[in-house]
Amino acid sequence: MDTSYGNTPLPVWERPEPQPRAAPVTLSRTKIAATAIGVADEHGLDGLSIRKIAKELGVGPMRLYDYVLNRSELLDLMVDAVYARIADGDPHTTWRSTVLTIAHRTREAALAHEWFADLLGARPHLGPHALAVGEATAAALAQAPGLDGIDDLQRALGAVNGFIIGALRREITERRTARSTGTDEAAWQAALGPYLTRMLDTGRYPTVARLVVDGAHLNAEETFHHNLAAVVDGVTGRPRA
Template sequence: MDTPYGNVPLPVWERPEPQPRAAPVPLSRSKIAATAIAVADEHGLDGLSVRKIAKELGVGPMRLYDYVTNRSELLDLMVDVIYARIAEAVPQADWRTTLFAVVRRTREVALDHEWFADLLGARPHLGPHALAVGEATAAALSQAPGITSLDDLQRASGALSAFLAGALRREITERRTARSTGTDVAAWQAGHGPYLRRMLDTGRYPTIARLVVDGAHLDPEETFDHNLTTVLDGLTGSRLEP
């Protein structure tokens, strides 16, 4: 196919929907994406397949290939649906409240759709809603004090993305581990308590001992917000509360 990119196929967002067919079950990319999201919410990305989605829709698997050519395009559509929810958080009054709104909403949707965190931190997401979120984020960062050049903006964007991907993956991995083992953090700590106490009593790990013995059980959301504040303060040189 000749396209603006030579003979490279058009991205899924730029290809028109297939013409409606005289079939018992009408399809669209949005319907396929919504069904795929529901499947991934229940079974994770490893349990996501064209065959399973087709079964949920009540159609043959080959019909889906009229709308998406491969699994990557399917994931692209799913991800952009999630970004549509994140995009609802903007615009805000100023750069800092915009960044807090976008990052907090990203955490919210990632906790609702845990598979989304598995797709963060790789290649950029380029769907229209993902681009809208990226534009809002970059524009807000570009207005922050301390961001005076394009190099500053690139580095700040990368650092913020790294914080977000790392924080979400850690939180979601803990949730998954608790579900798969039937053991939450408190139970795991209790099980390993005697061994850890023996090791701490050697005196070789005084700082870890302080963290374990005197450290509080921090609320995940409060910790996330505190760490986000710290990251933004460091990136921009500002010291304002959100």
């Protein structure tokens, strides 16, 4: 395909949908992405393939290549479909509430589609809905009174996005580990508790001992919100109450 980029194909977002054909099953990129999301939700990214999606749709694998050139384009469509849900919400009146709400919607999306967290922070997400979420986040942070100029905005965006990616990957990794091992927190504590007690009794780890003995088991959602607010307020120079 000759394009303004030479022989490089246009991005999937700019290529028109193939013309409908007389076939028992009608296809669209939206339908393909929705089916792929269902497969990834059940089997993870390792279990995602063009052949498996085609089987779910009841078509031959080659038909899907009319709509996506490769697996990377398929992932782009899936990711942007999730971003569409993150972007779909009521507008907020303050820059801070906008940033916090987008972050919480991103967490909800990642918990519903764990594979989504695997793709956060990897290759750039440039679909229309991903760009809309990025624009809303950047535009909100740009209104923060503590930011002065484009350099401050870039640093703030990097810090907020870095926190979100790290927090979500950790939370989802813990969920996956509990599922794959069949070991919940109580079982883990019972197995390793005696060893940890012996180590803490040496007196070499007093602060760790305080965390283990006196620290409460924190709620994941509340912890995410508290730490997110701390990061947002810190990078924008907003005094915390």
